[in-house]
Amino acid sequence: MSTARALPPGQxxxxxxxxxxxxxxRPPPPTPRDHHIEVMGADMDAFVVPLPTxxxxxxxxxxxxxxxxxxxxxxxxxxxxxxxxxFYEHLIAPRLATGTEITHFTFGGLDGYRSVVCAEDxxxxxxxxxxxxxxxxxxxxxxxxxxxxxxxxxxxxxxxHLSLIELHTVEPDFDFGAASxxxxxxxxxxxxxxxxxxxxxxxxxxxxxxxxxxxLFYRPLIPLIRRVSATRSxxxxxxxxxxxxxxx
Numbered sequence: 172m173s174t175a176r177a178l179p180p181g182q183x184x185x186x187x188x189x190x191x192x193x194x195x196x197r198p199p200p201p202t203p204r205d206h207h208i209e210v211m212g213a214d215m216d217a218f219v220v221p222l223p224t225x226x227x228x229x230x231x232x233x234x235x236x237x238x239x240x241x242x243x244x245x246x247x248x249x250x251x252x253x254x255x256x257x258f259y260e261h262l263i264a265p266r267l268a269t270g271t272e273i274t275h276f277t278f279g280g281l282d283g284y285r286s287v288v289c290a291e292d293x294x295x296x297x298x299x300x301x302x303x304x305x306x307x308x309x310x311x312x313x314x315x316x317x318x319x320x321x322x323x324x325x326x327x328x329x330x331x332h333l334s335l336i337e338l339h340t341v342e343p344d345f346d347f348g349a350a351s352x353x354x355x356x357x358x359x360x361x362x363x364x365x366x367x368x369x370x371x372x373x374x375x376x377x378x379x380x381x382x383x384x385x386x387l388f389y390r391p392l393i394p395l396i397r398r399v400s401a402t403r404s405x406x407x408x409x410x411x412x413x414x415x416x417x418x419x
Contacts (some may be wrong), residue, residue: 178236178244179371181386188237188245188313199311200281200332206316212338213273215266222316225300228253228261233299233322238371240325241389250320252301256294263338275343278319279335286330287343288321289368297322300333324369325376 178184208225211217231254237245267273276293279285292298299320302309309315314331321328366375374382 179238180374181242181376181382182238182244182371183242184246185243188248189243199315202281202311202316202332206334208317208333208336210263210336210338212277213267213271213340215263215268215271215338218266220262222302224262225253225258225317226302229257231299232303233297235297235320235322237320237322237329238325240327240369240376240385241392242386249305250299250301251303251306252299252317252320254296255298255300255319256296258300259294263336267338272340273338274341275339277335277337277339277343278330278333279337280314280318280330281332281334284330284332285335286319286328288324288328292321292324292368292370295321295323323371325371327365328369 205221207219207221209217209219230251232249232251234247234249237248239245273290275290276288277285278288300317301320302317304310304313309318314329314333317333318331319329319333366378369375376382376385
């Protein structure tokens with residue numbers, strides 16, 4: 172049961188876990204039978220991490236709130252997976268040339284989405300690569316088979332259907348990756364000019380607009396997005412209003 176604790180500035184609790192974003196008009200991408208994560212960049216030989224290799228790493232379980240940049244918060248979401256620092260230390264660090272300093276990471280999904288995260292943020296022990304939500308394997312709506320979860324940042328950082336991790340030694344383009352060029356242009360120019368850190372407790376919702384101003388744009392959209400999200404989920408797999416059936 173959710174506890175009555177303080178939320179980050181501008182956030183409101185909601186029931187459930189709605190799917191939110193520019194992707195609601197299309198279904199989640201299919202998962203390849205031999206799904207893996209490709210890791211590349213920083214003059215390192217690219218390599219792939221099959222799901223069995225990922226699942227053999229030391230695992231953790233965490234219960235955290237999930238904060239959408241739109242202003243809603245799903246509380247007490249229970250994730251299981253591998254911390255990103257553990258993934259990095261076991262699989263990436265041994266392959267890097269001595270002295271290589273990674274400044275940023277790009278996380279890409281099967282749906283074409285991508286997010287760019289500062290190394291300082293993603294190496295937090297609260298950042299996870301997860302394959303289990305509330306005791307069940309991730310569903311397609313929730314980012315199957317694997318997703319990033321960064322609880323201290325807004326939800327758009329937490330790339331779903333994770334298939335690519337790219338390392339950078341200099342700051343890359345921070346524009347975030349919707350799946351289509353038209354959607355990316357709209358996000359870039361209007362609502363989603365992302366802040367380079369996107370930290371929820373500092374209300375870093377936008378690259379140049381103050382967080383309280385951005386709230387005014389998003390808040391009226393939340394009821395509509397929830398209705399669309401629920402309708403899409405009903406058409407695919409049924410809906411239980413008391414469960415985490417869809418996601419941000």
